[in-house]
Amino acid sequence: MSTPPRWTDRQLALLAALGVRDWWPLPPTAPEAEPQPKPEPQSEAVAAPAEAVRPPPPPAPALPQAEPAPLALTLDAEGLNAAIRACRACGLCEGRRQAVPGVGALPAPWMVVGEAPGEQEDAQGEPFVGPAGQLLDAMLAAMGLDRRATEPAKQVYIANAVKCRPPRNRAPEADELAACRPYLWRQIELVNPRLVLVFGKVAAQTLLGTDEALGKLRGRVHRLPDGRPAVVTYHPAYLLRQPQDKLKAWEDLCLALDTAEALP
Numbered sequence: 001m002s003t004p005p006r007w008t009d010r011q012l013a014l015l016a017a018l019g020v021r022d023w024w025p026l027p028p029t030a031p032e033a034e035p036q037p038k039p040e041p042q043s044e045a046v047a048a049p050a051e052a053v054r055p056p057p058p059p060a061p062a063l064p065q066a067e068p069a070p071l072a073l074t075l076d077a078e079g080l081n082a083a084i085r086a087c088r089a090c091g092l093c094e095g096r097r098q099a100v101p102g103v104g105a106l107p108a109p110w111m112v113v114g115e116a117p118g119e120q121e122d123a124q125g126e127p128f129v130g131p132a133g134q135l136l137d138a139m140l141a142a143m144g145l146d147r148r149a150t151e152p153a154k155q156v157y158i159a160n161a162v163k164c165r166p167p168r169n170r171a172p173e174a175d176e177l178a179a180c181r182p183y184l185w186r187q188i189e190l191v192n193p194r195l196v197l198v199f200g201k202v203a204a205q206t207l208l209g210t211d212e213a214l215g216k217l218r219g220r221v222h223r224l225p226d227g228r229p230a231v232v233t234y235h236p237a238y239l240l241r242q243p244q245d246k247l248k249a250w251e252d253l254c255l256a257l258d259t260a261e262a263l264p
């Protein structure tokens, strides 16, 4: 039987952040259920050092994805956030307490795109808070990133595909995603990330213009319409419900780090 390979401290830290351990060798991959990021579970421990690991997937070729051209918003960051907070372009404005534009530095070398605000995000006005947000922060920390970092290399901007909470935390509908997409594209322009981490199928749909299952989108590097690399992985809320898929998320994050490091 082969022995576990040696891995970098960064890869091990990612495993620990995901709460992954004892997984060499990995059993055959089971068919993947379609992830549904909400509602969030109540809690999940984030810790436990990794003891053994398996190799990350081989580098995948870039995948061009068709996507309608982003609409031309030219607002600066302040104007964009004000426009989002005042927006009534889709029905999600009716049930929100407040719109949730995003959090983090602009510009930033990394950007995270999730699905939509949940109850706590709607109340606090910040994306990815609560248990899923805690897991995301742990994953980002293992990657050397922090949503509140002042050091440029550690900065990451976090946003969602739609900025207002859908009723009962349902998935955003196509017209809602379309209405909110110009804001997201403008955020990407302002953040100007070297790489975009795409969490969950809804975010992948709106950024990549595809209905493919998330299991078929992850594990390779995509290109946004502006040529920017993007890596798709599971939404942290899904990982809290399906911890067996944390290993795959770890592979995706390692792929993202390797991709970012290889950029000129």
Ligand code: SF4
Pocket: 084, 085, 087, 088, 089, 090, 091, 092, 093, 099, 162, 163, 164, 176, 179, 180
């Ligand atoms: S979800 Fe987006 S498009 Fe819809 S009202 Fe909120 S900010 Fe406007």
